[in-house]
Amino acid sequence: DFKDVDFFGADYRVFFTADYDECQRACTQDPGCQFFTFLNKDFSQSDIRFKCHLKFSWSVPAPPTVERNAGLVSGFSQNNQFPQQIATACEGKFFQSTDIPGSDLLSLPAASSEHCQVLCSAHPQCSYFSFISNDFTCYLKNNLNVMVLEAKEGIVSGLPARFCQLSDNWIKLTFEGVDFRGSDIRNEQLDNANACQTKCTEDLSCQFYTYLNDNFSDAAVRRRCFLKRVITMPAPPKVNKLDNVVSGFSLRNCVNAV
Known part of the structure; x- marks a missing residue:
C-alpha cells in the first residue's frame, strides 16, 4: 500500500x-x-x-490517432494479450446503420466497430457505444435507464460483452489507407505490410503498426515499418x-x- x-x-x-x-x-x-x-x-x-x-x-491497445491517409497500411500485433480471458465465446451485438444519440461518456479513436466494442466492454461505465466509420471515432455512452436507436448511415452501434469472450478477428484485420499516427517505438525498412505485421507480432513491446507502401507520397520514407505501443x-x-x-x-x- x-x-x-x-x-x-x-x-x-x-x-x-x-x-x-x-x-x-x-x-x-x-x-x-x-x-x-x-x-x-x-x-x-x-x-x-x-x-x-x-x-x-485501459487494458486494450488503442492508437491515439486513427486517420485516413493514402499509401499506408495499419494493423495490430497478433500477440496482444488481454487480461480477462473467459471460456464462454460470444458474438458481439451490433446495430448496423444506427446511432444511439446522447449519453456520451467519452470519445476515442478506434480502428473498427469491433475494436470500439472491445473498448466499451473494457470500460466499467460503458452501457453501449456508437462508432462513426468516416472518422474512426468511438463514442462510449453511459445510460443504464434507456437506449434510443436512431437510423443513421455511416454509424454502427452496439452493446458491450463482459461475461463472455468476444471474437478477436478485429486484431487480424489490416486497414488499407489508414494511419495509426503517433506512439512510435522504432521503425525499419521492410519489403511489405505483411512483414511489418510479423515484425510487430515478434516484438513483445509492439501493439500496433503502420507501414508506408511504395505509393506513399513521400518517397524518402516508403517501405518503412513503424512499430507502436501505448501504456496498457x-x-x-x-x-x-x-x-x-x-x-x-x-x-x-x-x-x-x-
Missing part, C-alpha cells in the same frame, strides 16, 4: 468502506478496477472519511502526496489474492 499517496483521477465508482483492506477487496473483485484510493479516519474533510474510490485504466497497464494518470489517504492496486492477478 501507498500511505499519504493519492492516485488522482480515473474514478468510476465511489462508496464507503470500513478500512483500506475492504476497499482493496472491492477493487480486486470488480473486473473494471485497476487501482484505488481510500480516505482514512483522519482525512481533513470529515464528511468524506472512509470513502473508497475505485479507478480504471494499471497506470494512475496522476500520483499526488496527500495526508491521510492510502492507495493501492487490485490483487486480481496476484497468487492467493483475497
Whole structure:
C-alpha cells in the first residue's frame, strides 16, 4: 500500500468502506478496477472519511490517432494479450446503420466497430457505444435507464460483452489507407505490410503498426515499418502526496489474492 499517496483521477465508482483492506477487496473483485484510493479516519474533510474510490485504466491497445491517409497500411500485433480471458465465446451485438444519440461518456479513436466494442466492454461505465466509420471515432455512452436507436448511415452501434469472450478477428484485420499516427517505438525498412505485421507480432513491446507502401507520397520514407505501443497497464494518470489517504492496486492477478 501507498500511505499519504493519492492516485488522482480515473474514478468510476465511489462508496464507503470500513478500512483500506475492504476497499482493496472491492477493487480486486470488480473486473473494471485497476487501482484505488481510500480516505482514512483522519482525512481533513470529515464528511468524506472512509470513502473508497475505485479507478480504471485501459487494458486494450488503442492508437491515439486513427486517420485516413493514402499509401499506408495499419494493423495490430497478433500477440496482444488481454487480461480477462473467459471460456464462454460470444458474438458481439451490433446495430448496423444506427446511432444511439446522447449519453456520451467519452470519445476515442478506434480502428473498427469491433475494436470500439472491445473498448466499451473494457470500460466499467460503458452501457453501449456508437462508432462513426468516416472518422474512426468511438463514442462510449453511459445510460443504464434507456437506449434510443436512431437510423443513421455511416454509424454502427452496439452493446458491450463482459461475461463472455468476444471474437478477436478485429486484431487480424489490416486497414488499407489508414494511419495509426503517433506512439512510435522504432521503425525499419521492410519489403511489405505483411512483414511489418510479423515484425510487430515478434516484438513483445509492439501493439500496433503502420507501414508506408511504395505509393506513399513521400518517397524518402516508403517501405518503412513503424512499430507502436501505448501504456496498457494499471497506470494512475496522476500520483499526488496527500495526508491521510492510502492507495493501492487490485490483487486480481496476484497468487492467493483475497
